[in-house]
Amino acid sequence: MVDQAIFLHVCCGPCAEYPVKVLRGEGYRIQGYFYNPNIQPAEEYARREEGVKLFSERHAVPMLYEGKSEEALWRSFPSSLRSKHCEACYGMRMEQVAKRCKEEGYPAFTTSLTVSLWQDHEAIIRAGQRAAEHHGVLFKYFDFRSGYREGQNMAREDGLYRQKYCGCIYSLRETKFTDKICEELGIDPASLPERIDDLA
Ligand code: SF4
Numbered sequence: 001m002v003d004q005a006i007f008l009h010v011c012c013g014p015c016a017e018y019p020v021k022v023l024r025g026e027g028y029r030i031q032g033y034f035y036n037p038n039i040q041p042a043e044e045y046a047r048r049e050e051g052v053k054l055f056s057e058r059h060a061v062p063m064l065y066e067g068k069s070e071e072a073l074w075r076s077f078p079s080s081l082r083s084k085h086c087e088a089c090y091g092m093r094m095e096q097v098a099k100r101c102k103e104e105g106y107p108a109f110t111t112s113l114t115v116s117l118w119q120d121h122e123a124i125i126r127a128g129q130r131a132a133e134h135h136g137v138l139f140k141y142f143d144f145r146s147g148y149r150e151g152q153n154m155a156r157e158d159g160l161y162r163q164k165y166c167g168c169i170y171s172l173r174e175t176k177f178t179d180k181i182c183e184e185l186g187i188d189p190a191s192l193p194e195r196i197d198d199l200a
Pocket of ligand 1 (some may be wrong): 001038039085168170171
C-alpha cells in the first residue's frame with residue numbers, strides 16, 4: 001500500500017470507475033480532473049460532464065472541471081490522418097493535466113484513458129511523459145484494460161451515460177451509431193468531417 005496523492009485525468013464517468021477502484025485499493029488519495037475539449041459537439045460535452053458529476057458524487061471523488069468543447073479546433077486540423085489527430089488530442093490534454101497537477105501541488109498524474117481497449121496506449125504514454133517532463137511532475141502509467149468490462153458494468157449500475165464514440169467530431173462519423181446520435185444531438189450526419197483511419 002502506498003500513501004500518496006495522485007492527480008487523475010478523468011475522460012468520462014464510465015472510464016473512471018475501474019481506475020478509481022484500483023487506485024484507491026493501492027492506497028492513493030485521488031483528485032479528479034475533467035479536461036476534455038475533444039468531446040464534441042457541445043451537447044455531447046454536457047452529457048459527459050454531467051455523467052462525471054454523477055460519478056464524482058456517487059463515489060466521493062473530488063473533481064475539478066475545466067475547458068469546453070473545441071469542435072472548431074478539431075475541424076481545423078490540417079492532416080486527415082487519425083493517428084495525427086489522436087496524438088494532438090492526447091498531447092493537448094496531457095499538457096494541461098500536467099500543468100494543473102503541478103499547480104495543485106500533486107507529485108504525479110495519470111489518466112482514465114488507459115482503461116480503454118481502443119485508445120493508443122503507446123501514444124498516451126509518450127504524451128504523458130512529455131508533459132510530465134515539461135512541468136516537473138511524474139506521469140504514472142497504469143494499464144487498466146483488464147477492468148474495462150467491470151468498469152462498464154459499474155457505470156451501468158450507477159446509471160451513468162455511456163457514450164458510443166470516442167469524442168471528437170471525426171470519431172462521431174466513425175461509430176456505427178452515427179445516425180442515431182446525430183438525431184439525438186440534432187445535427188446533420190453529412191456535415192461531419194472525414195479522416196483517414198491509419199490506426200486500424
Ligand atoms: S478519436 Fe478520440 S483520441 Fe482520437 S482525436 Fe478523436 S477524441 Fe481524440
